[in-house]
Amino acid sequence: MRVNHTYGRGGALAYLAAYDVHHAKVFGRTEPRTGIDPFMALVAQVMSQEPYASAKRVFWIVDNGSSHRGKKDADRLAATFPNSVLVHTPVHASWLNQVEIFFSVVQRKVVSPNDFTGLSQVRDRLRAFEDRYDATAQPFQWKFTASDLDVLLARLDKHTVDHPEEASVGLAA
Numbered sequence: 020m021r022v023n024h025t026y027g028r029g030g031a032l033a034y035l036a037a038y039d040v041h042h043a044k045v046f047g048r049t050e051p052r053t054g055i056d057p058f059m060a061l062v063a064q065v066m067s068q069e070p071y072a073s074a075k076r077v078f079w080i081v082d083n084g085s086s087h088r089g090k091k092d093a094d095r096l097a098a099t100f101p102n103s104v105l106v107h108t109p110v111h112a113s114w115l116n117q118v119e120i121f122f123s124v125v126q127r128k129v130v131s132p133n134d135f136t137g138l139s140q141v142r143d144r145l146r147a148f149e150d151r152y153d154a155t156a157q158p159f160q161w162k163f164t165a166s167d168l169d170v171l172l173a174r175l176d177k178h179t180v181d182h183p184e185e186a187s188v189g190l191a192a
Contacts, residue, residue: 032138034125034145035061037079038118043156045121047149049142058086059099066100080106082113117159124152 035057036047046065050057062079071077079096081087087096093105108115129148135141 029135030138032141033057036118036121036125037061037065038121040117040158040161043153043158045149045152045156047145049145053084053086055086055092055095058084059095062096062100062103066103074102076102076104078104078106080108080116080118082108082116083110117161120159121152 031052033050033053034047035050035053036045038045046061048057048061048064050060065071066077077100079087086092087105088107096103096105113119125145125148129144130141135144
């Protein structure tokens with residue numbers, strides 16, 4: 020007997036999240052798509068709450084996504100929230116951003132297996148996970164130091180001996 024599998028695509032949902040690295044607090048939201056407006060809505064969601072609203076500075080560590088890339092986007096953020104500072108991770112180094120660790124947990128614990136009947140079920144599962152995560156999570160123990168970075172850069176430089184233009188330079192501040 021021959022059985023054909025039919026796949027019905029139920030749409031897409033963008034999940035945006037900010038992660039307070041000191042308190043392991045997640046601020047998440049779902050949107051129909053990504054872009055400048057959804058990103059700024061996430062920022063407003065966070066910045067309208069204490070302690071962020073009255074903090075001297077709030078650093079937003081972001082990758083190089085199109086909704087927050089470049090000086091224009093950094094200026095937009097600073098104009099809307101003067102105590103916000105946009106910091107970009109190097110290209111192809113989003114692993115330096117701790118929210119990526121959270122997204123990895125979401126992928127394993129929430130999204131897989133992909134057995135959702137609709138977008139509302141995805142949204143509900145994400146919200147329920149955020150609530151549980153905020154109630155139980157501890158800050159990630161980030162152990163990558165400046166010395167570790169120097170070792171990594173030295174190891175990478177060994178592989179670029181034949182291509183000096185690709186060599187890395189480590190700076191400590």
